[in-house]
Amino acid sequence: MFSNSQVLSSTLKVRRSQAYKSFYATIRSLRSSPPPTENDEGYPSDNDFILSILRANPSLRDSRSYLASFDPRPITKPALVPAHDISIPSTVASESKPTVTQIPTQEQLPKPSPIIASILNPVIRRTALVKMQGPFTDVQLDSIARGMVYLEKLGLVSVIVIENDFISRGGQDERSAIVEETMRVVSALEKQGARARPVLGAAVRLGPKPGDEDTGATSDFSPPEAHTLPSDLIPIRSALCAGEIPVIAPLALDSFCRSVCVNANDVLGALAKGMTETGAVGRRQDSPGEVDLTPLRLMIINRExxxxxxxxxxxxxxxxxxxxxxxxxxxxxxxxxxxxxxxxxxxxxxxxxxxxxxxxxxxxxxxxxxxxxxxxxxxxxxxxxxxxxxxxxxxxxxxxxxxxxxxxxxRGLPIHVVQTTSQIDKAKMTVLLEQSFGRKLDEAAFYRRLDTVLDFTIIAGDYVGAAIVTSERESTSSNPISYLDKFAVLPSHQGDGTVDFLWVALHDESYGLGHPSSANPNGGKEGKGEGRDLVWRSRANNPVNKWYFERSSGHVRMGDWVLFWCDAEKRLKIEQGRRGRSGLSWIGEWEEGRLSSWTDVVSRIPSSWKK
Known part of the structure; x- marks a missing residue:
């Protein structure tokens, strides 16, 4: 018989042994566990993916634009028949009257799990053409593949074309080197958890597409030296529908139906044209696995x-x-x-x-x-x-x-500068201003004033955007003030880069004059001359003011308005060099009284809108 103390001592020893073994197993598992960027299956962790999304810092307009392209398509729900209108007799044998089974209402039906819902109603998957221009080391390739996996999670599936600058053209081992490089990319993608499919056959055909021989003479770009037929895109479509990323070797069929190595740019150009034409036909709505072939992005990943x-x-x-x-x-x-x-x-x-x-x-x-x-x-x-x-x-x-x-x-738009109102298409300008501001323009008074004070007007495309700058004076003897009277972009072009293109041109013609970055040929001064302060006003509740705050040198409140200005950059640079390390912390002679002068001039400018 053992005493109580012996039993307790034995029990403690066993527990200490178990605790030690458990601690040792924990340390051993920590040492052998995968790095924190991967999960137990060796796939990329969601932490980096989420952080990458947060770093993008999208605005509300950016989010809406993204959701417009990738939001789940709506499901047409079948008409539900009320439960009391249908009764199903039970087949159970009984001497009594047959029981009636009521069909459950929509509220009573069990809701599918989020996983099942995502399968039944997937996000719209779009495609991106990707030129992977190596050579890349294994570590670099893994990093790129991780980015492709992240994009796929967001609904953008890559169609990758391989290019390696170190593979000698026309060499004896060119084809084998290209195939090897293609398989390296496939392996890197699968290592990151993606499903990839190598496309080692010719995806395009050399020469122009039948019927397109004369388009190159009229186009303002170099058409690709290859083309595709709908049948050539079957391997790519098949891979996309199967949830795989196609990795394409730069091969093409020549006129003798031989598979030859070509420049990856010709393959990408032919795919851009062919996939866009095929995607325009429309995606089959009854096929959940179908992918919109129309390329949404072109990505050129290189070492430069x-x-x-x-x-x-x-x-x-x-x-x-x-x-x-x-x-x-x-x-x-x-x-x-x-x-x-x-x-x-x-x-x-x-x-x-x-x-x-x-x-x-x-x-x-x-x-x-x-x-x-x-x-x-x-x-x-x-x-x-x-x-x-x-x-x-x-x-x-x-x-x-x-x-x-x-x-x-x-792709952008042509940007050109005009100096007189006679060069402005007033009908188109009126439509632009009214649609952009949502108000009715007092045309007669507005253009009559422009005839006397217009400095220049920047026009984007066929009047999809415009910036109108006038020369305003406090008195006949005072220096003119460059005043941004109107800055307008059609709602349909807000968010497509037109706003930035227009503001860069405005910078080149006003406060950026004399700076090397202002020498862009747009019909204006092409960077020649002295920069001038640019002044404008905006209503205090204008949601665009956040954008103005980021681009202005300063602002001041004027009741219901905010006065913004951009200092001439060339003068600021000269002044900063003159002051040296002391900076620009005090008011110079050229700044004294200018705010009150601007406020007086701007407050007297009449409204352009009908009441």
């Missing part, structure tokens, strides 16, 4: 990053208006960039070709493999990482602006 800018000491362009800036970017591309960014201009041409076929709301992004997380921000906001319309001083000191900052490219 964005296109270097002449105005930012080689740092990338932030937002490119291909319609009006394409030629000028070519003209200002420095010779040394041919070595540091050898494919920037060819990728610029690729973006213009693809966006010419894709919907007007589509955009292209040129991004370094180091900035793959910025793809999420671009998808949700469809905006550059840093707004190009911010004051130059803010852009220079912005931490987000690095050599690896992505370049966003849009």
């Amino acid at each position: 990053g964005g296109i270097p800018s002449y105005a930012r000491a080689g740092y990338p362009h932030l937002l490119v208006n291909l319609n009006s800036e394409y030629s000028y970017i070519h003209d200002t591309f420095h010779d040394e960039w041919q070595h540091t960014h050898p494919t920037s201009l060819s990728n610029l041409a690729l973006a213009r070709t693809c966006l010419a076929y894709m919907p007007p709301t589509s955009s292209a992004v040129m991004v370094s493999h180091r900035s793959q997380s910025s793809l999420i921000g671009n998808l949700i906001t469809n905006k550059p990482a840093v707004s190009s319309s911010l004051p130059h001083a803010l852009l220079q000191g912005n931490r987000k602006l690095t050599p690896h900052t992505p370049t966003l490219l849009r």
Whole structure:
């Protein structure tokens, strides 16, 4: 027989042994557990994914735009018959009257779980054309693949075309090297939890599409040297419908039906045209797994990053208006960039070709493999990482602006400047102003005043946006004030880059004059001259004021109005150099009394609207 103390001692020893084994097992499991960025299955964790979404910091308009493209499609519910109108006799044998089983009402029906609901009502999946321009190391490839998985979670499925700058063209081992590179990308995607399918057959055909031979002479871009037929897209559509990411080798069929290696840009251009034409036919509404083939984005992922800018000491362009800036970017591309960014201009041409076929709301992004997380921000906001319309001083000191900052490219609109009211199409301008402000314009009084005070007008496209600047004077002897009388963009073009394109042109013609970034050819001064302070007013409850606060040098309250201004950047730079380290903390002679003068002049400007 054992005493109570012996039993207690034995029990404690067993518990201590179990506790020690449990502690040791816990430490061992912690040492052998996967890194915190992955879960038990080895797939990417949701933490980085959620943080990437939060860093995008989308506005309400950005969120609405994203949901408009990816929101679940509505389900047409069948008409429900009231339960008391239908009765089903029971088949149970009984001498009594047959029982009647009532059909449950809609409220009584069990609700499906969120997982089942997401399966029955999936988000609309859209496609992105992706040029993966290597070579990349395994670590870099894993990072890019993780970005592709994140985009797929948000509803954007990548159609990837492989390119490797180190593979010699026409070499004996070119095809085997391309196949090997394709399989590397497939393996990297599957390692991150995605399902990928290699497409090792020719996805396009060399030469123009039958019937399109004469379009190249009339177009303002270089058409691709390949095309697709609907049957060529079957492997891509099949992969997308099966929930797989197609990874395409840059191969094409020649006139002898031989599969030959071609430039990836030709494959991407042909796919942009073919997928857009096929997507325009319409997605079958009765097939939940169907994917809209129309490309929503073009993504060029490389080792160079964005296109270097002449105005930012080689740092990338932030937002490119291909319609009006394409030629000028070519003209200002420095010779040394041919070595540091050898494919920037060819990728610029690729973006213009693809966006010419894709919907007007589509955009292209040129991004370094180091900035793959910025793809999420671009998808949700469809905006550059840093707004190009911010004051130059803010852009220079912005931490987000690095050599690896992505370049966003849009098809854009032509921008031109006119100096007289006779050059303005008054009917179109009236429609623009009334639709933008939601008020009725007093046309006779408005244009009569412009005849005497107009400085210049910037017009975007066919009057989808305009900025009207006037010269106002306190007296006949005083210096004129540059006053932004109207800044308007059609509601249908708000959020597509037109606002930024228009404000950049406004900067070039007023407070940005004399700065290298203002030398854009738009029919105006092309950066020549002295910068002038720009003044404007906005109602205190205008929701656009947040945007104005970010772009102005200062503001002051005027009752129900807020007066904004932008200081001439060239003068600010000279003044800052003169004061040295003391900064701009005191009021100079050129600033004395200007606020009261501006307030007096602006308060006397008559309203342009009918009461």
